[in-house]
């Protein structure tokens with residue numbers, strides 16, 4: 001397979017690129033603001049550059065982990081949220097499919113209102129915030145591509161990464177500095193080990209899958225419990241955690257409270273995303289052994 005990974009400097013994109021190459025595929029990755037050796041510069045806003053990338057790489061599959069992932073930022077600028085997380089990705093998708101490529105996009109548990117999780121793929125979405133609305137529009141556009149379109153909905157991605165900015169990194173850094181950290185006690189999601197998500201994505205693509213798939217870890221877990229698991233794995237003082245209800249946190253964007261994802265369709269294919277204890281332990285090992293960012 002020839003693959004183009006748009007957003008390979010990010011968390012999931014880094015794992016996708018590594019996994020594609022490990023599996024023997026030809027894969028080209030891109031960055032926007034965080035250059036890495038071996039990655040090409042590409043901005044979704046630059047139409048000519050997108051056309052050139054497709055022409056040069058001639059991908060069979062375009063993976064788009066790129067996006068504007070700051071949920072509260074999306075809320076303050078919903079137009080930018082829609083442009084970066086829906087309109088520009090869909091323009092790229094149309095170009096890719098017109099050249100005969102398949103297109104793989106990533107969506108979020110935030111397309112749900114969080115009233116009744118865990119959610120399956122056929123449960124009705126009802127986003128509460130601008131990020132979730134843009135992701136839903138992305139989903140609809142990619143699903144309209146038919147067999148050429150694949151959407152994976154995921155949740156709370158963690159693991160070793162290039163930029164070191166996911167929740168686990170932030171928590172480890174702040175707790176090691178002796179800082180007290182507020183964590184929501186009532187936001188339930190499905191923490192997802194990033195390297196497994198990359199393997200599952202590739203597994204779906206290799207099986208010729210299209211349509212909508214939930215791809216998240218097996219537990220429905222609130223953020224405070226996840227933070228306590230991080231403390232246990234990284235030997236940090238859980239006494240510094242300050243669990244608070246979402247209503248007391250003053251977050252700009254509304255959050256779905258019970259938004260875990262049911263990924264049993266994925267598991268039925270033999271594609272497994274490990275649970276939190278196993279994932280955190282693998283992350284710690286990878287940080288020691290690998291070339292990822294360290295907290």
Ligand SMILES: NC(=O)c1ccc[n+]([C@@H]2O[C@H](COP(=O)([O-])OP(=O)(O)OC[C@H]3O[C@@H](n4cnc5c(N)ncnc54)[C@H](OP(=O)(O)O)[C@@H]3O)[C@@H](O)[C@H]2O)c1
Nearest residue numbers: 007009010011012031032033034043044066067106156157
């Ligand atoms: N992380 C989660 O918990 C989570 C949960 C649910 C869904 N998702 C979805 O999963 C996907 C991957 O998430 P992630 O955590 O890997 O994100 P991430 O680490 O924030 O990476 C985002 C990537 O997008 C690139 N990018 C941003 N703006 C761009 C632009 N205008 N043009 C081209 N590239 C651009 C970034 O490049 P530079 O860094 O080089 O600027 C980076 O490579 C996203 O679609 C996200 O919405 C993530």
